[in-house]
Amino acid sequence: MIPAVPVVIRRANVADAAAIAAVRVDSWRTTYRGVIPRNYLDEMEVDESTALWTRVLSAGSNKACVFVAEINGEIVGFSAGQMLEEPKFGCNAELAAIYLRSNAQRQGVGRRLVSMVADAHQAHGATGLLVWVIAANKVARQFFEQLGAGLQIEQPFTWDELELTEVGYCWRDLEELQKACQ
Numbered sequence: 186m187i188p189a190v191p192v193v194i195r196r197a198n199v200a201d202a203a204a205i206a207a208v209r210v211d212s213w214r215t216t217y218r219g220v221i222p223r224n225y226l227d228e229m230e231v232d233e234s235t236a237l238w239t240r241v242l243s244a245g246s247n248k249a250c251v252f253v254a255e256i257n258g259e260i261v262g263f264s265a266g267q268m269l270e271e272p273k274f275g276c277n278a279e280l281a282a283i284y285l286r287s288n289a290q291r292q293g294v295g296r297r298l299v300s301m302v303a304d305a306h307q308a309h310g311a312t313g314l315l316v317w318v319i320a321a322n323k324v325a326r327q328f329f330e331q332l333g334a335g336l337q338i339e340q341p342f343t344w345d346e347l348e349l350t351e352v353g354y355c356w357r358d359l360e361e362l363q364k365a366c367q
Contacts, residue, residue, distance in 0.1 A: 194297050197251040197263060199242045204260035205253065206234035212284040220321045221347060241265070250305040254285070254294045261289035264298035266306055269315070274337040276313030276355045278306035283316075283325075295328060300366035303359050313357040320350040329354045332365045 197205060210229045217226060242251060246267075254262040262285035268278050280302050285295055303314055318325045320339055330336075334354035342351045356362040 191256075192261075192292070192294055192297070193255045194252055194294075194301055195255070197242055197253045199239060201251075201253050201260060201263075202238040202242055203231065203235045205238045205251070205263045206231045208260060208263055208286055209234055209238075209282070209284050211286060215287050216322060216324070217319070220319065221349075225345070225347065247309065249281075250302060252298055252301040252305075254289065254298055256289070261286045262294050262298060264302050266302035266314070268306060268309055268311060272313070273315055274313075274353060274355045275357055276311075276315035278309075278311035278314050280314055280316040290324075296332070296366040299332065300363055303356070303362050303366070307359050311359060313355055314359060314362065316354050317351050318354070320352045326352065326354075332356070333358075333361055 210231050213221070213229060214226045238251075241249065248268040249266065251263060251265040253260045263282070264280065264284075265282040266278060266280050269276065273279075280299060283295060283298055283302075285298075303311075306314065315337075316329060316334065318329065320326075334356050337353045337355050339350060339352045342349055
């Protein structure tokens with residue numbers, strides 16, 4: 186558990202790419218152990234993920250946003266979102282990623298990160314927010330449900346040749362989502 190110190194939530198920049206990648210890889214390894222094959226998790230590389238996040242953060246798109254959560258200058262979580270080209274399930278924006286180190290969970294950090302993405306997209310006209318999660322991730326599913334997300338679909342999908350099941354949740358009222366995040 187993280188001591189009660191201030192959490193700083195801010196927009197991410199290119200210099201944060203390696204820390205974001207490390208949080209993502211660490212989160213996948215802890216969250217999906219037993220769900221995704223061990224060799225896949227063990228072979229995940231921070232350098233490869235850093236390259237991806239460097240491209241994302243260098244793009245400078247108004248349709249995408251990335252936020253980081255810092256405690257004592259260390260990035261312990263991040264969230265990312267994007268406006269959708271085509272609305273899905275009545276949502277025109279997406280919470281594309283939210284990852285926290287396990288010791289930063291259940292501290293309100295995730296709520297703040299979701300709120301920042303919702304707020305950024307509302308400023309660009311978003312009226313609904315979609316999020317996808319691997320169906321076996323019960324903790325994330327419970328988190329989204331507690332924030333008022335409605336289950337829209339459960340479907341098979343392929344990720345790096347892995348056959349998985351994903352679920353899609355929507356928030357169609359971003360004002361209500363913001364209230365739930367407080």
